[in-house]
Amino acid sequence: MADTNLAVSQWSPEYVQELSPAAQKIALLYYLSYLCLGKFSKLERIVRSRAVETQTLFGSSDATLMKCVSTSDNLVNTLFPMLVTAVEKNKPTLAVKFLEKAQVWITDIINDVKEIVQRYDSHNTDVSSAASYVIQEKEETDKNNAKQDQELKENEEALGNMTQLWNDKTKEIVEIDKKISNKTKEIQDYVRSITETDGDLDIIAAFVQFIEPIRKRIYGLVKNPKQVAHMKALEAELNILIANKTDLKQKQEQDQLQIIDWQKKVARLRASFERKSIPDPIHLDEVQKSLSKIRGILGDVLNFWEDVDNRLESLKQKTAGEEFDTFKDNFIDSIQKAKEAWISFAVSCQQASVMFRLQTKDAYKFLEINPSSLSKEEWERTYKSVKKQLEKIDRPQQRVTSTVGPTHAAQPTQTSTVRPGLE
Template sequence: MADTSLAVSPFSPTFVRELTPAAEKIALLYYLSYLCLGKFSKLERTIRTRAVETQTLFTYSDATMTKCVLTSDNLVNTLFPLLVKTVEKNKPTMAVKFLGKAQVWITDIITDVREIVKRYDAHNIDLATAASDVYQEKEETDKNIAKQDQELKGIKDALDSMKKLLDDKTKELAETEKKIISKSQEIQELVRSITQESKGLGVVAAIVPFIGQIIKSIYDAAKSPEQVAKLKALEAELKILSDEKSDLKHKQWQVQLQIIDQQMKAAKASFDRSSIPDPIYLPEVQKSLTIIRDILGELLNFWLKVRDLLVSLEQKTFAGEDFLDEFDTFKDEFIDSIQKATEAWSSFAASCRSASVIFQLQNKDAYRFLEVSPSSLSKEQWQIQYTSVKEKLQKIDPTRNYTSPAIPATAIPATATPAISA
């Protein structure tokens, strides 16, 4: 049988909820940087260059997500049906062959995801350099400015206070996250002990590395009321912690909005005095890019885990000596497991498809502001755009359950990874 100890992964098909606000925030922060620094031609070119690099990065990210969709679809439409046939025909060697070919797909995706993660790391370094260049230019320009006016000093005092408040909220959030991880591990340990008692559930746990998709089956497999009660209690505790985390993230975002508002005021005060404002938004762009990079890093670890699970399934189930001996009792459970796995992987493919569309839409529409130089705007036009971006930022809520954007018919190509042939 497959080793169910490998069947736990923190990655979830709901990752798109984190991706959407991060991608939207990046474009708006670039827009603010462009407005506040675009008055200076050298810095305008710097912002434009980095924004275009981000667009290119999103194009590669879209392609990577598309490949995840195609491979997930191939698991559902090709591999799983073939595995069912091998069980029905009692041909474990054929199953091993199919699993080996599937591992080639997974290895190919691992290479692509690892490469895109490297691109995000390199791009963040470029952004850090861009921020440094702005500071250097600012230092040279500000040599002729003797003092800050009282309004700017008051803004900075308020900003320091809000940053301290943000640090406090961030620490609270980190502590809650630790509790969630700890509670999740308790659930995983309990689930692992339950799945080890069921061969069929052991197989589906090996094929589906996210517990939420098979939780009903886990309850059905529990051997005692004590197991069910304990699992429900742990889930309830995890729900409380998750709600607490959501509330803290909302409060953290509200403080961030206040900080951004104060930063806008400081930037405008400097702008009106013909001084180069601090590149305050570029580090924020880096933070949002890091969120996307970390999501892709989790995706990389997820596919590495899937590859290990397929190897385990191949070696410890179909290649095991007990396959033929236990075939009669194994057959129905295995087919039922494949059906559950199909539903879970279809959900994962849908999330990857939504993520692909997010990258497409951001790449297509969100950077049109680059078509107009801020230096060509009148003071009134500049203020209108500035206010508009601020309002859009305020509408972003990282705790909101974003619905998937409409998926164009041409968003995902019809062709898929070459199917496995018998």
């Protein structure tokens, strides 16, 4: 017996139920990528571009699936009745003509679905390239961050070292001040010891700072050469301490100038150093997986139409051959059985079409928002909200396909699409 089965045996309404969460996930994953990469202008433009490409591709998918609905409806409501009439009237030539007309429709839709599948392949490559670019930018940015970190660290270390040198000199000056104080007291005590009989010198000795007039006064009154020599030795020691202090003060002033320069450098680096931490493009990777799933389902649609085309070709050859009389009763019975399956297929395609249409219309409105304009609180609130929606889709028991119509598409339902004739 000839194979006259025109039923859609390769199609399952469950495909539509798999399409819906995959398409919804893609929009949400783009949203998360948009939020995470939005503060990087080049990456934000790339994510936006890929999201718009997906939105456009979904629009084309909607149109293609509606064409599947229309073609299926034509088969059920136009071709099948005319085939039955031709077979019942024993007109195989007319039946072959109708089958050839159906093949023209199916070839047309095969080309459309094939083009969509190829566009998904190309688009998935684009998304993959975008993810690779993000990784490349992340690596380059991490290198720049490390370089800036190192430069800032070196400048801060230099500032710290210079500050430490300045502090060390301050400690030395404090120590020298103590020595100067002790040496001054030693001179004062010596002056008192050699001028005890001279009240005038005793008063002078209380204020010895070796100001030139006092110095001359003291040396003018001290006649003992040993005392003069000792005074000069003490004065020399004091002068060395004072010279050391002066030298340290001068060096400290130079250190202070360098400290100011290092402080400016560090402040400038800190002000210009915007740490850019680019996250891994994990959400774009997930977009690829969902796109691949949708592409696989549309690939099944393509395989289905190609299988139908092969069946029609086989049926056409048998109808034109000598076997026509032997299988025409089975032919009519097969057409009657195929109607319900084809109606179910059309409903599934229509539901998928509506799903794509809704995704195209509403799911990408987030692109109207500039993520870098969100406050930290708004960003976190938005991110958590999108994550919750994504987690809900990932829970099988909570998957809802209300946005694309009833889930029981396997039940035969009459479609409301236009039913063009054969001519």
